[in-house]
Amino acid sequence: MALIVQKYGGTSVGTPERIRNVAGRILATQREGNSVVAVVSAMSGVTDNLIKLSRAVSEQPTDREMDVLLSTGEQTTIALTAMAINALGGRAISLTGAQAGILTDGLHTKAKIANITPRQIRKYLNDGVIVIVAGFQGQTLQGTITTLGRGGSDLTAIAIAAALKAHNCEIYTDVDGVYTCDPRIVPRARKIDVIAYDELLEMAGSGSKVMQSRSVEFAKKFNVPFEVRSSFNQNRGTIVKEENPSLEKVVVRGVSIERKQAKVTITNVPDTPGTASRIFTALADANVVIDVIVQNVSVSGATDISFTLSQDELDKLGGLLDEVVREIGAGTVAEQSGIAKLSVVGIGMRTHSGVAATLFEALGKGGINIQMISTSEIKIAVIIDEAKIAEAANLAHEAFGLAGPAAA
Amino acid sequence: MALIVQKYGGTSVGTPERIRNVAGRILATQREGNSVVAVVSAMSGVTDNLIKLSRAVSEQPTDREMDVLLSTGEQTTIALTAMAINALGGRAISLTGAQAGILTDGLHTKAKIANITPRQIRKYLNDGVIVIVAGFQGQTLQGTITTLGRGGSDLTAIAIAAALKAHNCEIYTDVDGVYTCDPRIVPRARKIDVIAYDELLEMAGSGSKVMQSRSVEFAKKFNVPFEVRSSFNQNRGTIVKEENPSLEKVVVRGVSIERKQAKVTITNVPDTPGTASRIFTALADANVVIDVIVQNVSVSGATDISFTLSQDELDKLGGLLDEVVREIGAGTVAEQSGIAKLSVVGIGMRTHSGVAATLFEALGKGGINIQMISTSEIKIAVIIDEAKIAEAANLAHEAFGLAGPAAA
Numbered sequence: 001m002a003l004i005v006q007k008y009g010g011t012s013v014g015t016p017e018r019i020r021n022v023a024g025r026i027l028a029t030q031r032e033g034n035s036v037v038a039v040v041s042a043m044s045g046v047t048d049n050l051i052k053l054s055r056a057v058s059e060q061p062t063d064r065e066m067d068v069l070l071s072t073g074e075q076t077t078i079a080l081t082a083m084a085i086n087a088l089g090g091r092a093i094s095l096t097g098a099q100a101g102i103l104t105d106g107l108h109t110k111a112k113i114a115n116i117t118p119r120q121i122r123k124y125l126n127d128g129v130i131v132i133v134a135g136f137q138g139q140t141l142q143g144t145i146t147t148l149g150r151g152g153s154d155l156t157a158i159a160i161a162a163a164l165k166a167h168n169c170e171i172y173t174d175v176d177g178v179y180t181c182d183p184r185i186v187p188r189a190r191k192i193d194v195i196a197y198d199e200l201l202e203m204a205g206s207g208s209k210v211m212q213s214r215s216v217e218f219a220k221k222f223n224v225p226f227e228v229r230s231s232f233n234q235n236r237g238t239i240v241k242e243e244n245p246s247l248e249k250v251v252v253r254g255v256s257i258e259r260k261q262a263k264v265t266i267t268n269v270p271d272t273p274g275t276a277s278r279i280f281t282a283l284a285d286a287n288v289v290i291d292v293i294v295q296n297v298s299v300s301g302a303t304d305i306s307f308t309l310s311q312d313e314l315d316k317l318g319g320l321l322d323e324v325v326r327e328i329g330a331g332t333v334a335e336q337s338g339i340a341k342l343s344v345v346g347i348g349m350r351t352h353s354g355v356a357a358t359l360f361e362a363l364g365k366g367g368i369n370i371q372m373i374s375t376s377e378i379k380i381a382v383i384i385d386e387a388k389i390a391e392a393a394n395l396a397h398e399a400f401g402l403a404g405p406a407a408a
Numbered sequence: 409m410a411l412i413v414q415k416y417g418g419t420s421v422g423t424p425e426r427i428r429n430v431a432g433r434i435l436a437t438q439r440e441g442n443s444v445v446a447v448v449s450a451m452s453g454v455t456d457n458l459i460k461l462s463r464a465v466s467e468q469p470t471d472r473e474m475d476v477l478l479s480t481g482e483q484t485t486i487a488l489t490a491m492a493i494n495a496l497g498g499r500a501i502s503l504t505g506a507q508a509g510i511l512t513d514g515l516h517t518k519a520k521i522a523n524i525t526p527r528q529i530r531k532y533l534n535d536g537v538i539v540i541v542a543g544f545q546g547q548t549l550q551g552t553i554t555t556l557g558r559g560g561s562d563l564t565a566i567a568i569a570a571a572l573k574a575h576n577c578e579i580y581t582d583v584d585g586v587y588t589c590d591p592r593i594v595p596r597a598r599k600i601d602v603i604a605y606d607e608l609l610e611m612a613g614s615g616s617k618v619m620q621s622r623s624v625e626f627a628k629k630f631n632v633p634f635e636v637r638s639s640f641n642q643n644r645g646t647i648v649k650e651e652n653p654s655l656e657k658v659v660v661r662g663v664s665i666e667r668k669q670a671k672v673t674i675t676n677v678p679d680t681p682g683t684a685s686r687i688f689t690a691l692a693d694a695n696v697v698i699d700v701i702v703q704n705v706s707v708s709g710a711t712d713i714s715f716t717l718s719q720d721e722l723d724k725l726g727g728l729l730d731e732v733v734r735e736i737g738a739g740t741v742a743e744q745s746g747i748a749k750l751s752v753v754g755i756g757m758r759t760h761s762g763v764a765a766t767l768f769e770a771l772g773k774g775g776i777n778i779q780m781i782s783t784s785e786i787k788i789a790v791i792i793d794e795a796k797i798a799e800a801a802n803l804a805h806e807a808f809g810l811a812g813p814a815a816a
Contacts (some may be wrong), residue, residue, distance in 0.1 A: 016464030021466070050484070056424030057431070057488050058495035065494070067507035068502050069487035070482035076458070079477035080465045086473070094476050099551055121549075284715075336746055 002036045002167040007157035010044035011174040012231035023084035039157040040072025041136045063108035067147045074134035092130040097137030104138035110149035116163040151212025162222040172231035177238030180402040190404030196243035202345040203256045226278045251348035252400040258341040265306040266332030271298035292374040340389040343381040359361040362399035410575040411443045415565035418452035419582040420639035443533045445559035447543045447565040470671025471516035474553045482542035498515040505545030511548035518557035524571040559620025570630040580639035584678030585646030588810040589663040604651035610753040610787045611664045619780040659756035659806040666749040672716040676739030679706035700782040751789040770807035
């Protein structure tokens with residue numbers, strides 16, 4: 001008998017009808033001869049409503065109380081899901097994060113899982129009962145309720161799969177899996193059957209928001225293979241696992257894009273130790289999240305430093321950099337929005353050369369100007385004009401032969 | 409420094425604005441130099457919505473899961489209330505029933521409190537923190553969430569007051585306190601300053617639904633005096649406490665009425681042991697809740713038995729009694745709705761005679777026919793035509809001099 005951990009996101013349990021659908025899927029999985037633990041999120045919209053309520057009583061709600069409040073969202077779903085399974089003739093019970101033995105640190109609203117003692121889960125599974133666990137939440141050693149922050153339910157599922165040594169971990173969402181590119185932009189994009197953790201991480205960090213990076217990192221760390229698939233159909237999804245020789249044969253796994261980026265360039269930065277640190281410490285202190293950083297080789301003791309960030313982050317800059325530039329004796333600060341990032345990702349790049357050349361050639365043929373280039377071991381990212389991003393994505397997708405034969 | 413337990417009902421915390429109001433009251437109580445524990449209910453309407461959700465996924469939701477679901481209502485309120493207090497510059501933390509140490513039996517949806525270990529509450533109070541506790545809920549020894557059933561939040565407050573040996577227990581609601589009669593029916597009704605547990609119990613059992621009987625019984629058992637008052641003004645409310653000589657000086661404390669009653673009469677019941685039991689066992693087995701039972705002295709080996717019940721309960725009878733009547737060899741079954749019950753209540757009755765006479769005389773002068781009479785040690789109840797109930801209530805209220813001098 002296999003042990004399967006499933007996770008259903010907010011959209012999958014967004015209405016009573018969808019909860020009944022999910023209940024049917026869970027029960028079917030058990031009736032195929034498996035033990036099942038299902039982790040569920042809050043019904044879509046519920047968390048936002050709770051946040052609105054909190055703002056109506058406090059401008060700056062305490063983090064501890066925010067966790068007590070938000071955790072009710074998942075608690076509602078576990079009860080409803082268990083009821084729905086019982087109504088279908090199954091036997092299910094619900095457990096909150098605390099009851100499921102999910103122990104976290106005390107960092108409210110973004111707690112880290114410290115340990116899982118799935119004693120209760122095991123007890124019910126042994127009795128043939130389906131266990132429905134609230135995602136996104138846990139408790140401290142002192143018994144205080146905590147939440148895990150964005151993507152926390154995925155994390156709960158993967159952590160429970162690791163703790164129980166589950167045979168399968170299935171992450172159900174509203175998309176069919178991970179695609180070679182966003183199908184709304186690249187019509188010939190196709191679903192990826194198998195992808196390595198690191199590839200998904202690079203894709204996730206580049207705008208393919210099928211899962212939060214921390215959940216993928218956690219899965220990688222504890223080597224928990226999982227499948228991303230849709231709760232609205234029976235299609236196979238995308239299996240995410242550790243890399244192996246067969247995965248390396250594919251040079252580029254996918255193309256991911258990120259719109260609404262902005263670029264900041266500081267000119268004439270003195271090429272002395274500590275100046276870059278001054279700039280990026282100032283940005284970090286102001287909680288500005290930056291993405292790509294590019295610094296070219298210094299010419300005559302000074303260099304230009306550029307970095308990209310989400311357009312939304314641009315507002316936080318204010319006059320911050322002007323001050324830093326004055327201090328370090330650099331030149332000017334230039335901001336530019338309306339740009340986008342395109343990344344090609346694949347662990348096969350490590351052993352194959354010429355990937356950058358293929359990408360640059362494809363973009364060049366399309367007359368697309370590359371403003372910045374940044375590479376990692378398994379990714380090449382370029383910054384281009386946002387107006388050209390769809391064209392660029394299609395060109396790159398074609399250049400690396402990612403289109404499926406079926407999708408014409 | 410006094411320790412005060414307050415309880416705010418669903419209407420008192422029905423909107424974010426009202427929660428902010430309640431937060432202000434709690435904080436003011438602390439700033440007057442008290443330690444404060446506040447027990448809160450679910451925001452009004454929330455529990456009903458959750459019940460609706462449950463019906464949308466299951467025709468007959470499991471009791472265990474119902475408790476997991478419903479307990480989120482109070483959990484939402486504790487977080488919001490604590491946030492609101494913190495926003496006002498106070499220091500508050502929230503505790504679920506389980507965290508507050510409220511241990512119950514495992515009878516889901518109507519659990520009984522078995523024990524309270526208020527270790528966490530004490531710890532926070534010692535640190536000068538206001539503690540907000542979720543009413544209506546607890547957990548079993550195994551850590552399963554339970555709820556206490558109707559009026560459960562009152563019960564939580566009184567049980568915590570008992571466990572902490574609180575100086576005061578204040579039950580905040582949407583009325584000013586307990587009245588000598590319903591002011592909508594008797595305009596000259598006035599608020600009662602002090603009432604004995606037993607009097608409130610008799611009033612509650614007779615339609616004055618300011619509190620559920622079980623909470624009053626619990627308070628009586630553990631001798632916890634409490635005050636029922638409004639959260640919408642600063643008026644003093646009604647203090648409920650154990651009886652004492654000064655309370656006994658008042659013969660009648662109040663008049664309570666119950667509309668929409670029905671009467672069932674079974675004629676010619678053989679006066680042999682066990683026949684009454686046959687009738688009422690049959691009713692109990694069918695979950696019919698009955699109120700007053702009257703059986704007169706037997707004449708020539710047979711007697712008539714009458715009982716009253718809520719009109720809503722009448723439907724449950726069906727042909728049930730016809731069958732019983734046949735079995736025991738009684739006469740006929742007659743049902744009559746459109747009647748009402750009027751009760752006069754007061755512990756002073758025990759030592760004063762003539763109360764019944766005064767009541768009957770007052771009703772007789774008004775030409776109101778008494779259909780049934782039932783008495784307890786501290787209550788006289790009469791069943792009359794429902795159309796006459798307002799008139800009867802005013803007559804009784806006058807006859808016992810209950811009107812306040814101020815209310816003209």
